Amino acid sequence: MTQRDLDMKTVTSLIADATAAPSMHNAQPWRFRLVTGERLLLLRADLSRAMRRTDPDNRALHIGCGAALFNLRVAAAHAGLSAQVRLLPDPDDPTALAAVRLTDATGTDRQADDLARLHPAIRQRHTSRYPFDEKDLPGDVRDALRTAAAQEGAELLFPGSWHIEAVLDLVRDAESRDALDPSSREDLQRWTRLGPEADIATDGVPEYAFGPRRRDGRAPQRDFAGRRPVADRGSVSFESSPHLALLSTPADTTADWLRAGQALERVLLEATSAGLAASLTSHPLESGDLRTLARDPVAGHGPVQMVLRLGYGPLGPATPRRPVRDVLDVT
Numbered sequence: 001m002t003q004r005d006l007d008m009k010t011v012t013s014l015i016a017d018a019t020a021a022p023s024m025h026n027a028q029p030w031r032f033r034l035v036t037g038e039r040l041l042l043l044r045a046d047l048s049r050a051m052r053r054t055d056p057d058n059r060a061l062h063i064g065c066g067a068a069l070f071n072l073r074v075a076a077a078h079a080g081l082s083a084q085v086r087l088l089p090d091p092d093d094p095t096a097l098a099a100v101r102l103t104d105a106t107g108t109d110r111q112a113d114d115l116a117r118l119h120p121a122i123r124q125r126h127t128s129r130y131p132f133d134e135k136d137l138p139g140d141v142r143d144a145l146r147t148a149a150a151q152e153g154a155e156l157l158f159p160g161s162w163h164i165e166a167v168l169d170l171v172r173d174a175e176s177r178d179a180l181d182p183s184s185r186e187d188l189q190r191w192t193r194l195g196p197e198a199d200i201a202t203d204g205v206p207e208y209a210f211g212p213r214r215r216d217g218r219a220p221q222r223d224f225a226g227r228r229p230v231a232d233r234g235s236v237s238f239e240s241s242p243h244l245a246l247l248s249t250p251a252d253t254t255a256d257w258l259r260a261g262q263a264l265e266r267v268l269l270e271a272t273s274a275g276l277a278a279s280l281t282s283h284p285l286e287s288g289d290l291r292t293l294a295r296d297p298v299a300g301h302g303p304v305q306m307v308l309r310l311g312y313g314p315l316g317p318a319t320p321r322r323p324v325r326d327v328l329d330v331t
Contacts, residue, residue, distance in 0.1 A: 006039050006102060008330075010079055014041070015324045017075035020122050021265055023064030024051060024282060025191035026319050028203050030065045033329045042089075043069055043098040049203075051187040054286045059257050063305060065097050066261020070152070071122055072100060073262075074269070077115035080105050087255050097258060121272040126318050128277040129211025129221060131238045132311025141274050145310075148270040149247060154263035155301055156308075157246045163296050164244055167307060170284035170294055171220040177287065185226060192224050202322045209319050212236045219309060220244070220281045243310050246294065248302040260305035267308070277313045280306055 015032055023029055029049035033042040043065060050061055069085065076083040082105045089099040105112055142158055149156035159167065178184045191204040198206035210224045210233065217238030225233070247264055249256040264280075271278050285291040285304060294304040 006036070011041075011328070011330075012324050014072055014075045014079065015328050016321075017078075017119075017122050018068045018072040019321050019324070019327060020125075021064065021067035021071045021261075022125075022127060022268070022280065023067065024055060024060040025188060026203055026205050027051070027061075027064070027191055028322055028327070029061045030068050031327055031329070033331060035331055039102045041072070041100040041102065042096065043072075043100065045095040045097055047095060053184060054187045054282075059305075060282055062097070062254055062257035063261040063264060066258040066263075067265035067268075068261075069098050069100070069258065070262040070265040074115045074118050074122060076100075076102060077105070077112040078119040082106075082109070082112065087258055094254070118266070118269040118273065121269040124315070125268050125272040125278075126316040127209070127279050128314060128316035129209065129279055130277070130314045130316065131212075131217065131219070131236055132242070132277060132309070132313035134239050134241060135312060137243055137276070137310060141271075141276070144270055144274065145245065145267050148266040149263045152263035152266050153249070153259045154305070155248050156263075156267060157248065157296060157299055159244060159246060159296055159299075164242070167244060167246070167284065167294060168218055168220060168242075170290045171281065171307075173290055174283040174287065188222075188224060188226070194228060194230065201320045202326070203320060205319060207233075209317050211316070214238050216240075218242060220283065220307065221279070222281060222283055239311065245308040245310060246296070246300070246304050247306045247308065248295065248300060248304045250302045252303045256303075257305065264306055264308075271310055275312070276310050277315050278311075279309045279316075281309065282306060 011034055027049040029046045031044045031046045050058055073083045081102045084101040086099045090096040146156045193201040193204045193206040205224050207230045213235035214221050215235040215237050217240050219238035219242040249260050268278055284294055
């Protein structure tokens, strides 16, 4: 069967959707290359955007790239394309994360339809660093989010009250360590955008996305401002009983990190479609000893890759993205 031409307008749209994915401190640590004659998109890690102190093994970098890969799959399904993905296609090149061959979709494909259904949520999903309502998440919504993670080879666990307390203690431990070690904020300061810089930024977390300071409440919330002044920020009360979810994978390899990123984004898009707001925290996972303790010793089946905070509340503002021309090479 003759394949239709893969025009640049379509490719640009696919990459724009892919790069709407979340990444640690919005560093956007990805690059894409289109091999035109083969209808092949290659996803590569951009190590110039790695976090030297807080992500020394590049685990979070891989998770962010995995989230971008999932968005690419959703965008392809929406465009009537089938995306055949091969993870880590070149064992001699650790920056080669995925090869995605795009072909015309044929017939009825329920999996593709399920992906395409999530497409509107790509642009609606934004990290929310605002207070959420205290009301619980319905059981059917929790089930849908668990299923979303399982479809990508991961597990989403809604911890019980005792384990939530343990995770919140780990967050406080991570915050205390940062307070005692000023150099630990090196990565955060590199990727935050204050004042006029926030209005022209194409990456990082701009001050308008910091959210208010937490006056009280126990929601895990990284303070991107630190001691730096931010005009008109204010402080408010956050929820006292935050709804947390732990995303884990069977093992802890680079392939698992890429699967975790895809699972994370699938969960976030499902949550957005269900009217939920979400924020992420890797703070208690950035130190090996704390990360080990994040796993539920009874119900957990693998290493925790991300802590999600979910609830009903305001969606956060859109954060900047680099133009497609800055992240896409064509050969």
